[in-house]
Amino acid sequence: MSWILPPSASTFASDIDFLYYVILWITGIAFVIVEVGLVVFIVKYRARPGRKAEYIQGSTKAEVIWTAIPAVTVVVIGLMSGGVWNDVKGRNSVPAGAIPYGVHAQQFEWQISYRGPDGQLGTGDDFTVRNQLHIPVNQPVVMRLTAEDVIHSLFIPAFRVKQDAMPGMTIDVWFEATQVGEFEIACAELCGIGHTTMGATVTVHTADDYQRWLADRVAAADR
Amino acid sequence: MAHPAMMHPPARREIGADVYNEKLGIWIFLGSEVMFFTALIGAYIIVRFGSPEFWALPNQILNVPVTAINTFLLICSSVTMVKAFASIQDGDQKKLQLYMVATVIIGAAFVGVQAYEYTTLVHEGFLPSGYAAGSHLAELAARGELPASVSVYGSSFYTMTGFHGFHVSMGVVCMVFVTWKAFKGKYTKEDHRGVEVIGLYWHFVDLVWIILFTIVYLV
């Protein structure tokens, strides 16, 4: 029964988590005010013999107050969200120099393509690994997300990344891992009978490890 | 306009929309129909702008002159419908019958021409899924004289015109019923709600066709 988000491991995760906790506090306070208010009213104004309710039609002042306070609150939340959204998903948010990967979703696996020795994605020397994404730490990466058949959704909980893969579209998803280790990838959009099995892993390497892994792979592909 | 007092039992009511129930009802229902065609036309706009290369030019596949004549027919039927309504407003039963029969015939003719159009198009190889394999049109496409695929063009064309045709057919069925009642003398100068209600529906269907003809056949 935890309200704490699981540990995160990407640069923008802390912004998203911060926003989550802000909303959690605001809604938590609103929740307590309303529910406590309800309970107090229930107890205090319960029917007792010989009492009559007060004939009150309403109050313009009260209406103005409880229109204005929620309005201001949601607009503030909106503005805060807008900034983070722009940084994470905005049209120009992908950092220059982010390493590109091809992520092709299909029933029920993720085909992940890496640049070959020519340093270009989408050329003949690319190599593809099923269900395994290897990336370097502290380095922006961008997934060129496509789908073969139906809609899938690339979900990496630890990085606070989620993006639908839409057939007929190529969608760029960027992030920057801040921790070395293995993290899970899940499919978040119902995609058929095997939806539940459509998992994969991200391995975040140190820069050196990553180069070594890449070199091994390229060598393996050459053989 | 008929006298509302003649149409209602004399129950007292809060002042409503100042039109009788059937007329208000058909206006409300047409609001729903507007949204239905909005969905179809909206989808057409999205796929057309999304995939313009799937569209043939007007006249390349569709027979615009025949449909233009058909459009003229449908407009004529709206005119006869207006005449029918005007006749019964004057209490002229004979003219009501005459114009209702004319509207039914012209409406049915529209459906007939559309059926002919569909048959010809299918025969030439234009289907809701695009070209029929091995058809005349598919050969033209293979030679580069037509777009390589017209799949979504076919989809939009048949869905939009088909649903319009369905609405016209339903209208004709209802008008046959109204005409039958007209021959039995059920409509009077004072109470002719059925004629007005089917008339409103018919003009709506006509209006939708003018929009469809423009966007499907002319642009």
Next chain:
Amino acid sequence: MATTALPLEKTTHATHEMSFVRKYIFSTDHKIIGIQFLLMSFVFLLFGGLMAMMMRWQLGFPDQPLPAGQLLPETMAPGGFLLPEFYNSLVTMHGTIMVFFAIMPLLVGVFGNFLIPLKIGAPDMAFPRLNMASFWIALTAGILIMAGFFVEGGAAGAGWTSYAPLSASPEWTGVVGGQQLWLVSLAVVGLASILGATNYITTVVNLRAPGMTWFRLPLSIWALFVTAILVLLAIPILSGAAIMLFFDQTIGTHFFDPTDGGQPLMWQHLFWYFGHPEVYILILPAMGFVSDIIANASRKPVFGYHSMVYALISIAFLGWIVWGHHMFMSGMNPTLGMAFMMSTMIIAVPSAIKVFNWMGTMWRGNIMFHVPMLHSVAFVSMFVIGGLSGVFMASPPVDIYFHDTYFIVAHLHYVLFGGSLFAIFGAVTFWYPKMFGKLMNPLLGKIHFWLTFVFYNLTFFPMHNLGVGGHMRRIYDPSQYEFLQPLAPLNTFITVSALLLFAAQIPFAVNFIMSWFNGEEAGENPWNDNGLEWIVPSPAPHGNFAEVPIVYRGPYEFSSPLVEEDFLPQTRKLDSDTEPAAASAAE
């Protein structure tokens, strides 16, 4: 199923003799049609609930066969273990059945029919025969959709949102006829809804009794009226989309097929353009009923009646421009996402106004806790949770994490179950006397309420925490993922609570049936309410009013200083009242 004999008409003074079939089966009486919808919806509510239980079993006890699961055929659950494709069908059908065949007909079909003519002082709907047609069309659609379970390939399995291309071809789901039946059924039930909405709008506009001006309408009627407008304009969008998808499946069109010029994203736009107004269709009537009940129980006028009406209207209006918030992760232009975020945030404001006004209504009241009031207070407190959890998803960055997780499942059930269904239980109990002439047993009612309230919260509140843990919705086997394994005990806990929640509905069913036969006679006005429906005998007779009622005031004049009693019916003429213009004009 909806054709049992009703012990009605005991006190009827309408004397025309009608056959049993005309009176109770192919009836044009709005009250009988309302009751038919009630029985139909309860049956579908049971079906939907059973489907939920099967899903919960799979999530809570994946290693054990479903109790009595051996009764299911091999194609669904061999040896009592659910197959993933059957699980997908359950996910899909549970959602669809609950939305279109349980909650929507309960709110709109039952109470729209039963309450509108009675509360505005009309003898019946504007188009009684159309009304009858609308019920039979809806029932046909229900049978069609259930038939999906009995055809080759099973019932539809692409989610209640039926996203293309998954839903567009049997190649992707393995479902053949079920998907098509699903689409046909939705188009058919849509027709029923549109006919019903046309009827409701016409009736409210044209058939109000003299003196029943717009701002004397009860909020329940305002809510049903606004809802009818939403139904009228939103449902045809779904019909159009369903027809296109149906053609994609059957005659080879390519609307949603990306390989041949079509656009899958278009399905989502069409679906949610319908779907978000639909969300309000599923809650606005509940808000209306609750407003009526809270005022009655608090013995006070509704606080801020006018702002309640304007809030209803603005929710309905804003409901049309927020659909994109379901699609933040869909690949839609992110700038568009910002616009949808702002409109979505704004819609929280009228919702907050309603909550505070309900509290304002209770403030300084003299609150009676009859069973309808218990459910109404539960509605307010649960709707608050559902509304507040919505703020998380309205913020697109937070939605990145929560989209398609159990957080959404918790949110939508707080609105649809905690909100709508509690209001429905309240409303059924409140208007039961006018339907059947008997009161429901208050003790059984209270037992049902408390058990439901407790187990409801134990079932759905922890789902927020599943979502916080990242638990995706619609997955058959969460144990596949390491990060979800710590959540397994919570899943089991939820399943146990859900089973108890299901069992907690037994007292309600018993109460509903028993009271019908053995309930305490209700009398005309058991709740001392002001509405027009309470001046006619219980059950309300055919034709409703012996003579056209004349309305002198709004429906919430409780504890008025003008009279001794703590209620003042809308039709009671005080010395200071003048005849409404409509009444005198017609005379």
